[in-house]
Amino acid sequence: xxxxxxxxxxxxxxxxxxxxxxxxxxxxxxxxxxxxxxxxxxxxxxxxxxxxxxxxxxxxxxxxxxxxxxxxxxxxxxxxxxxxxxxxxxxxxxxxxxxxxxxxxxxxxxxxxxxxxxxxxxxxxxxxxxxxxxxxxxxxxxxxxxxxxxxxxxxxxxxxxxxxxxxxx
Amino acid sequence: xxxxxxxxxxxxxxxxxxxxxxxxxxxxxxxxxxxxxxxxxxxxxxxxxxxxxxxxxxxxxxxxxxxxxxxxxxxxxxxxxxxxxxxxxxxxxxxxxxxxxxxxxxxxxxxxxxxxxxxxxxxxxxxxxxxxxxxxxxxxxxxxxxxxxxxxxxxxxxxxxxxxxxxxxxxxxxxxxxxxxxxxxxxxxxxxxxxxxxxxxxxxxxxxxxxxxxxxxxxxxxxxxxxxxxxxxxxxxxxxxxxxxxxxxxxxxxxxxxxxxxxxxxxxxxxxxxxxxxxxxxxxxxxxxxxxxxxxxxxxxxxxxxxxxxxxxxxxxxxxxxxxxxxxxx
Numbered sequence: 323x324x325x326x327x328x329x330x331x332x333x334x335x336x337x338x339x340x341x342x343x344x345x346x347x348x349x350x351x352x353x354x355x356x357x358x359x360x361x362x363x364x365x366x367x368x369x370x371x372x373x374x375x376x377x378x379x380x381x382x383x384x385x386x387x388x389x390x391x392x393x394x395x396x397x398x399x400x401x402x403x404x405x406x407x408x409x410x411x412x413x414x415x416x417x418x419x420x421x422x423x424x425x426x427x428x429x430x431x432x433x434x435x436x437x438x439x440x441x442x443x444x445x446x447x448x449x450x451x452x453x454x455x456x457x458x459x460x461x462x463x464x465x466x467x468x469x470x471x472x473x474x475x476x477x478x479x480x481x482x483x484x485x486x487x488x489x490x491x
Numbered sequence: 492x493x494x495x496x497x498x499x500x501x502x503x504x505x506x507x508x509x510x511x512x513x514x515x516x517x518x519x520x521x522x523x524x525x526x527x528x529x530x531x532x533x534x535x536x537x538x539x540x541x542x543x544x545x546x547x548x549x550x551x552x553x554x555x556x557x558x559x560x561x562x563x564x565x566x567x568x569x570x571x572x573x574x575x576x577x578x579x580x581x582x583x584x585x586x587x588x589x590x591x592x593x594x595x596x597x598x599x600x601x602x603x604x605x606x607x608x609x610x611x612x613x614x615x616x617x618x619x620x621x622x623x624x625x626x627x628x629x630x631x632x633x634x635x636x637x638x639x640x641x642x643x644x645x646x647x648x649x650x651x652x653x654x655x656x657x658x659x660x661x662x663x664x665x666x667x668x669x670x671x672x673x674x675x676x677x678x679x680x681x682x683x684x685x686x687x688x689x690x691x692x693x694x695x696x697x698x699x700x701x702x703x704x705x706x707x708x709x710x711x712x713x714x715x716x717x718x719x720x721x722x723x724x725x726x727x728x729x730x731x732x733x734x735x736x737x738x739x740x741x742x743x744x745x746x747x748x749x750x751x752x753x754x755x756x757x758x759x760x761x762x763x764x765x766x767x768x769x770x771x772x773x774x775x776x777x778x779x780x781x782x783x784x785x786x787x788x789x790x791x792x793x794x795x796x797x798x799x800x801x802x803x804x805x806x807x808x809x810x811x812x813x814x815x816x817x818x819x820x821x
Contacts, residue, residue: 424618424621424736425622427614427618427736428618431611431614431618432615435611435612435615465627465628466627468619468623468626469619471619472615472616472619475615476600479600479601479603479604479612480600483603483608484604
């Protein structure tokens with residue numbers, strides 16, 4: 323897909339328009355849609371109320387008759403499903419090799435630490451920050467891009483240990 | 492006073508270990524006992540933090556690997572363009588100092604969090620260290636690391652021979668064990684355990700919770716640094732994979748599985764782990780199965796113990812620390 327942005331000019335003065343893969347836009351739209359749906363379920367539905375209550379005080383919720391084990395099992399299964407979906411999309415779109423699981427683990431850990439646990443806008447913000455930092459770091463200082471993400475994480479931890487949008491306990 | 496804290500079976504084990512060179516072959520001494528003492532020392536440092544401090548930290552293997560790297564960089568190795576070749580009485584204390592500083596720095600970042608956050612943060616820093624050492628060629632020599640890092644020949648003894656190395660690792664393991672037993676009974680150790688059990692009450696009594704935790708990280712890092720130097724001497728090399736995620740998880744398994752109460756636990760479990768790693772491929776082959784799947788055996792064993800053991804979960808139960816301290820405060 324060609325965008326109306328000019329990236330360079332050819333020798334005869336004609337402009338070369340920046341072309342951007344359509345699949346990346348599709349991934350972006352899908353991720354935003356899933357994020358909005360998850361936020362809606364978590365904050366505006368009864369199931370989301372149960373989950374948030376279970377995180378805050380598990381014993382009282384179990385005492386009031388909710389099968390909290392099954393709720394958490396469902397949440398874990400849903401999270402695993404999301405991770406699987408991301409793996410399918412990421413694995414077909416980019417390369418996959420035996421060392422990739424550690425790289426994804428590190429990236430997701432740093433995103434959650436920076437964004438704050440229990441907050442979907444926090445996860446989105448953390449993903450944007452860390453993703454941009456890592457990719458820009460790959461362009462300007464290829465060997466130390468991992469260190470950039472680590473420095474951001476250390477800075478966030480030093481000033482705001484619960485994450486940028488994490489709940490204050 | 493320290494000796495009262497050691498249970499009687501440990502004395503028996505200690506006596507047997509002193510006489511082991513008369514009973515065991517060189518391979519068993521060097522590969523199994525030496526390795527299990529080293530792993531046990533590093534796992535002991537994790538046990539200090541998790542059992543006495545209530546913080547499950549995954550940074551101990553990274554601290555150990557950093558000490559090994561500093562020994563390789565400042566001492567002699569097979570990479571002469573990076574190694575500085577300083578004498579042993581300079582580079583060994585410096586390695587311990589630098590590794591302890593690193594561990595304390597990670598501690599200052601991690602002590603403001605608790606439970607799952609501490610695990611996540613230390614795991615992230617450990618993974619970042621792994622990737623950094625793998626990609627940096629100026630100091631850490633990247634993927635190939637340093638080889639031919641051997642102990643110095645002191646007092647006319649080549650410390651890398653099986654019997655001297657066995658006694659060296661036995662001595663370090665004994666010192667670390669005694670240090671932990673002593674620490675647990677000092678006022679600092681008791682205050683640390685109080686901080687583990689109920690931080691709010693301790694801070695109301697006037698103890699600085701953060702300072703105690705950071706000091707615990709420093710103490711554990713010293714022990715891990717000793718283990719790391721011995722580890723690099725045993726392997727005669729240090730590579731980024733020394734502190735890779737599988738090794739970090741291995742230390743977690745050794746330290747945590749089966750309970751966090753007794754300092755002798757990590758050493759026993761490290762011995763079991765070393766035996767499993769060395770012999771399980773033979774056991775699997777004897778059963779007609781593929782010998783490369785030994786890690787599967789270890790992983791399944793870990794799952795089984797965690798699932799069926801409550802003591803393991805109470806050690807890992809830093810996740811419930813906030814809820815528990817809230818209920819304990821009422």
